[in-house]
Ligand SMILES: NC(=O)C1=CN([C@@H]2O[C@H](COP(=O)(O)OP(=O)(O)OC[C@H]3O[C@@H](n4cnc5c(N)ncnc54)[C@H](O)[C@@H]3O)[C@@H](O)[C@H]2O)C=CC1
């Protein structure tokens with residue numbers, strides 16, 4: 001199923017409950033603007049290469065649009081549109097004064113040099129600098145991009161528009177970045193995993209966790225949950241699944257990742273090495289955390305999943321057919337638009353600090369992040385109980401209601 005079709009189905013399930021009429025649904029669901037650009041760079045070997053870049057601006061009724069930049073071979077317009085719409089509902093669920101957007105380029109950054117990625121980022125900014133800005137659309141990191149890419153982006157944008165670090169978030173801490181942004185998405189995932197499992201009566205030390213993806217989000221979620229005494233029995237990255245039935249040594253895995261030139265787990269010997277797809281099907285796992293790509297859990301493999309709880313650290317990892325099948329089997333799914341909202345929440349704190357020329361200490365960032373995540377969780381939990389719907393439908397109902405209210409207050413023509 002295409003990514004935007006999947007988000008439309010989730011949107012409709014909530015819109016039905018909210019009894020939103022078809023015209024307004026279409027207005028809320030479709031993006032405000034979609035931009036596709038050609039990004040041409042000279043490769044290190046002297047050849048010219050052309051790539052396609054996208055920025056989809058989904059909704060701005062609640063504030064400037066906000067959302068990450070993805071560098072990955074599968075980036076296309078449909079996926080970017082879906083991810084942009086998720087940002088609109090996500091910023092609304094955690095009640096940030098933002099709308100939603102997303103962008104990306106269809107490349108494989110692992111096959112490019114750092115100099116090529118810098119040229120690519122700068123060429124992309126040359127193409128889209130007019131449509132982004134601190135009061136209009138503020139990018140941030142996502143898959144395949146990091147604080148260095150954010151620093152290049154900001155530097156190139158400021159060549160056109162002058163000093164304004166709030167044009168992008170997720171910057172290096174020494175270059176106007178917020179302390180705690182890098183860990184924020186994983187920390188938010190960890191905080192809500194602890195909260196949800198407690199609510200379901202599960203004991204941390206007996207709750208085995210498997211995490212798909214050991215990049216920014218997966219590795220920080222693993223660290224948080226390891227510190228909270230959860231046994232992490234499996235993690236994976238593009239080089240395969242690493243498994244230990246008694247719990248992996250997460251600090252050792254992190255040291256291995258940071259020592260590897262491409263940040264991979266390849267060559268880690270103190271775990272059983274299993275194929276990539278083994279992670280989703282492991283027998284003795286209570287919590288599954290997909291933290292890599294979207295669309296990984298479908299009708300085809302949903303029946304192989306043995307976990308009781310799925311925490312969606314990735315955007316769109318479970319498609320609607322699998323979602324329904326897992327729900328019927330009693331699996332609790334904490335949806336992406338709540339579970340991974342920690343990243344954009346600390347991006348908001350970074351933007352606020354940049355605009356005030358003021359810096360918060362790490363403990364303030366963490367405290368405010370934890371507060372935001374806990375409050376949003378409680379609202380979603382209550383909504384689900386009150387309307388007897390899944391946590392996903394409840395989260396969409398909250399997000400859509402807030403966007404609908406802002407749209408109506410602004411006045412529809
Ligand atoms: N970075 C952020 O602050 C946020 C990220 N997210 C979402 O979290 C997910 C991960 O993002 P990041 O950690 O930032 O990306 P990243 O680029 O830092 O890491 C991605 C990880 O996934 C692994 N991976 C890729 N394909 C895989 C596969 N088929 N099986 C297993 N592992 C695979 C990679 O090897 C890498 O370890 C994405 O869906 C992203 O949209 C959501 C909210 C914020």
Ligand SMILES: O=C(O)CCC(=O)C(=O)O
Nearest residue numbers: 067068140142343344347
């Ligand atoms: O930090 C941000 O502004 C956006 C992060 C993001 O792209 C996401 O939450 O999916």
